[in-house]
Amino acid sequence: MASGVKPRVKVPKTAAAGETITIKTLISHKMESGQRKDDDGNVIPRSIINRFTADFNGQNVIDVTLEPAISTNPYFQFEATVPESGEFTFTWYDDDGDVYDTSKKIEVA
Amino acid sequence: MKLTRRNLLILSSAGVAATAMGSLPAFASLTDDAIAELTGGAALGEGGVTLTAPEIAENGNTVPIEVDAPGAVAITLFADGNPVPNVATFNFGPLSASRSASTRIRLATTQNVVAVAKMEDGSYQMAKANVKVTIGGCGG
Numbered sequence: 001m002a003s004g005v006k007p008r009v010k011v012p013k014t015a016a017a018g019e020t021i022t023i024k025t026l027i028s029h030k031m032e033s034g035q036r037k038d039d040d041g042n043v044i045p046r047s048i049i050n051r052f053t054a055d056f057n058g059q060n061v062i063d064v065t066l067e068p069a070i071s072t073n074p075y076f077q078f079e080a081t082v083p084e085s086g087e088f089t090f091t092w093y094d095d096d097g098d099v100y101d102t103s104k105k106i107e108v109a
Numbered sequence: 110m111k112l113t114r115r116n117l118l119i120l121s122s123a124g125v126a127a128t129a130m131g132s133l134p135a136f137a138s139l140t141d142d143a144i145a146e147l148t149g150g151a152a153l154g155e156g157g158v159t160l161t162a163p164e165i166a167e168n169g170n171t172v173p174i175e176v177d178a179p180g181a182v183a184i185t186l187f188a189d190g191n192p193v194p195n196v197a198t199f200n201f202g203p204l205s206a207s208r209s210a211s212t213r214i215r216l217a218t219t220q221n222v223v224a225v226a227k228m229e230d231g232s233y234q235m236a237k238a239n240v241k242v243t244i245g246g247c248g249g
Contacts, residue, residue, distance in 0.1 A: 020206035030151040033215065035192055059201025061209065069188055069196040071171040079200075079206035 005029055007029065009090055015082045023054065026075045033068035035047040045046040049100075051073055051093040076090050084108050089101075118179040137204040140189035144225055147185055148233045153225065157234030158184070160224045161211075166207060177209035178226035184208070185227075190220025217245045 008022040011066040027049065034046025048068055061080045082090070085108045092100040139172035144153070162177035176184050176199070199210045208226075216222070219241045226234045 002153040052148070055202075056204050059204050060203060061204045063200040064210075064212075065198040065200075067195040067197060068193060069191050071215055074212065076210060076212050081204050081206040104172045 003100075005094075005100055007090065007100050007102045009088075009102055009104055009107055011088055013105075014107045014109055017083060019082055019109045020079050021082055021106075022077065022079050023065065023088070024077045025052070025054070025090055026073060028073050028084060029092075029094075031068070031072045033073060042076060044081070047095050049092045049094050052076065053091045053092075054078070054080070055089045056082070057084070061104060062090075082106055082108060122161050139192040140187050140223065143187055143194045144223070144235075147225060147227075151233050153235045155235060156238035157228065158182075158224050158226045159234040160238045162222050162240050162241045165243065166216060167243045168220070169245040172216050172240060172242070173211065174214050174222060175188065175209065175211035176224045176226075176236075177207065178224070178227050178228075179208055180227035181208040181234070182229055183186045183219065183227045184210070185225050186214070187225070188216055188220055188221040189223060190216065192217065196222075204216040208234045216240060216242045218240075218242055 005028060007027040012021050014022050024078060029049050032044055032047040036044045038044055046068060048066060050066050052064040062078050064076060066074060085106065087103050087105050089103045090101060116247045158176065158178040163172065166172040174186065178184055181201065183198060183200045187194045188196050196214050197212060201208050222238050222240055224236045228234060
């Protein structure tokens with residue numbers, strides 16, 4: 001497991017039914033591009049998060065394919081519709097097979 | 110011009126930019142190839158996509174990019190001056206409110222960022238933005 005990977009997500013706690021909310025996500029990850037060389041001139045092997053998904057109650061919001069050109073600590077901001085109370089699940093897939101996930105509940109008033 | 114440390118820095122960065130320019134065509138055609146692979150050679154319309162990028166990025170390691178394409182099912186980002194042109198693909202699901210997203214990307218040199226959106230009717234729209242990069246990302 002890559003060290004120090006910590007997902008952070010910002011979702012409003014409440015919303016009106018059908019409201020559009022903005023979600024911000026960030027995960028700490030070095031996103032080694034596979035282009036850099038170490039002091040001895042050897043290429044540092046690629047190690048990135050290659051996929052990110054956000055779902056709400058099992059329905060997909062966004063599914064992102066990441067390439068090495070995404071910056072260190074990948075950040076995404078996007079908008080989602082909230083039809084009812086429920087839970088957002090966020091999942092990140094690492095090159096080394098690790099999966100990081102976190103979830104946030106939202107109440108519809 | 111007096112040869113101060115500051116002037117020397119300006120000169121050397123100009124030199125780097127000039128060398129990078131020389132190798133641009135190879136990368137640019139890589140991007141064309143990548144776009145053709147995505148669209149299957151379909152014609153690209155313009156105007157359906159809004160690509161927001163800074164005109165000048167001081168640090169090529171984190172360049173904020175925002176795309177917005179109403180009616181798109183997927184948006185793919187390319188950077189034509191990077192060693193690998195593909196940057197990211199956003200696939201929008203049924204609960205996506207607006208077909209927009211923002212992220213931060215790496216740019217190796219001054220170059221064009223291209224967003225290609227696949228619309229609901231299967232057509233493709235694109236937008237392009239030139240970003241001047243002061244310090245390139247991607248290490249090297």
